Amino acid sequence: MLLEDFYEAIKIKDIRASAEYIAENIDSSDISSILEDISSRNELNVRVLDNDGMELYRTNQPYDRIIDRLSAADVRQLYWEAMRSGGLLFKRYEQAAPSRPQNGFMPSPPKNPMQTIVCVKVIQKAGDQTWTLLLGSSITPVDATVKTLRVQLIYATLILIAAAAFLAFILSRGIARPIIKINDSAKKLAKGNYDVSFNGTGYREIMELNETLNNAAKELAKTEKLRRELIANISHDLRTPLTMITGYGEIIRDLPDENTPENIRVIIDEANRLTRLVNDLMELSQLQSGTQQLQISRFNLTDVAKQTIERCAQFTKKDGYDITFSSDGDAWVEADELKISQVIYNLLGNALTYTGKDKTVAVSQQIKDGYVRISVKDTGDGISPEHIDNIWDRYYKVDKTHRRAALGTGLGLSIVKSIIQMHDGKCGVESKPGAGSTFWFELKLAEQ
Secondary structure: OHHHHHHHHHHHHHHHHHHHHHHHOOOOOOHHHHHHHHHHHHOOEEEEEOOOOOEEEEOOOOOOOHHHHOOHHHHHHHHHHHHHOOOEEEEEEEEOOOOOOEOOEOOOOOOOOEEEEEEEEEEEOOOOOEEEEEEEEEOOOOHHHHHHHHHHHHHHHHHHHHHHHHHHHHHHHHHHHHHHHHHHHHHHHHOOOOOOOOOOOOOHHHHHHHHHHHHHHHHHHHHHHHHHHHHHHHHHHHHHHHHHHHHHHHHHHHOHHHOOHHHHHHHHHHHHHHHHHHHHHHHHHHHHHOOOOOOEEEEEHHHHHHHHHHHHHHHHHHHOOEEEEEEOOOOEEEEEHHHHHHHHHHHHHHHHHHOOOOOEEEEEEEEEOOEEEEEEEEOOOOOOHHHHOOOOOOOOOOOOOOOOOOOOOOOHHHHHHHHHHHOOOEEEEEEOOOOOEEEEEEEEEOOO
16 A cells, blocks of 8 residues: 555645646646646646636646546536635545456456546636636556556565675674684683683774783783792792791700700791781782771871881891981871881882892982972892883782892882872882882871
8 A cells, every 4th residue: 555655645746736837827828838738747637717617728638537527516516625625625536447348258347446636726816817727637547557666666675685684694794703703712711821812803892802802811811920929939938937947946846955045036036927928918918908997197207217217227237238318307297107107117128128239228208399208229230111010019029039038028019009009199119220229109298
């Protein structure tokens, strides 16, 4: 029904346009030619009657002539219906299609009657002059045309569906292939194969996903490597004091004369070292998980730095270490005093571990633009540029040869970074190979 309705709508539109054009040119001296031209081009018949019902013009095209068979009473009835409809009326007429006998037999009744659209338009000009315009056009039979169009539409639809399905298949394979490769690589990554590479190609989003997953694999590989190194280093740090504790304990047990205060002191010192290592591991885990709370107070950072340096100097003086301190005045801050003293202690421990043969460490304090900076400088081998960004990482170690810390446990830098970040401060390192390193942190000065 859709094609029939569409055809009828187009036909009515053409008839309406023809009626409007004739009404505009009804006074033309060439109206007869105009009517014949419109009748020929649009396949319709036209009649024009005056106010008294007298016929003024009639076309003679060989189309459906139902308007010629209308009686005067029919025309008058159509005129009044058009007036009640605003001067324009469309009316449908049906009539049996003509049939011819076939082989002497009576023809069968037509399946579809012929239909004609009759347009009635009342034309009123200046004065009392009125014309009645009748236009008639057949809209059937169009079954053959409709069937042809329907068949063509079905074929076109089937072709388009097949083309769309083929295109969808090609596109889906192009999209799915790299995703399948990525999924296979992701399964390998999940099993711990961090050397896997994501090489899916195609759309921009696939390429971005490849890059993201490759970066994730690299980070996981680096983390796994650093984790193993940390375990090895911690195992070494645990094994050394445990070995000494066991050895000295066996000496005291087996040799009564060796039960001396010096041997007991070695056992106590190594036990304390184990305790500090375990405490540092627990504290680092708590800091990075955010479970520790700061105890904020106002205190003199310069005095805290001096006191921490003095305690460290007492522990290391016997080994020949020299720690100096310089400041440009007292600096007051609002922070967790215990945590900040731990930061200074850890930086000192790192500097004492990696300083040069002169065994000197210089600590300085500078106040500038509302901030105070504490710097700890050693005279060691320095750090190459490619290691600077990773030096604060939890598992990172520049010197792959394990070196026992002169003071502390070797986890100090990670703890320093976590504590300073909790205080919304800054920390950093300045270093060149062969020129030593300077580790520093900054805090905001307290208001006066």
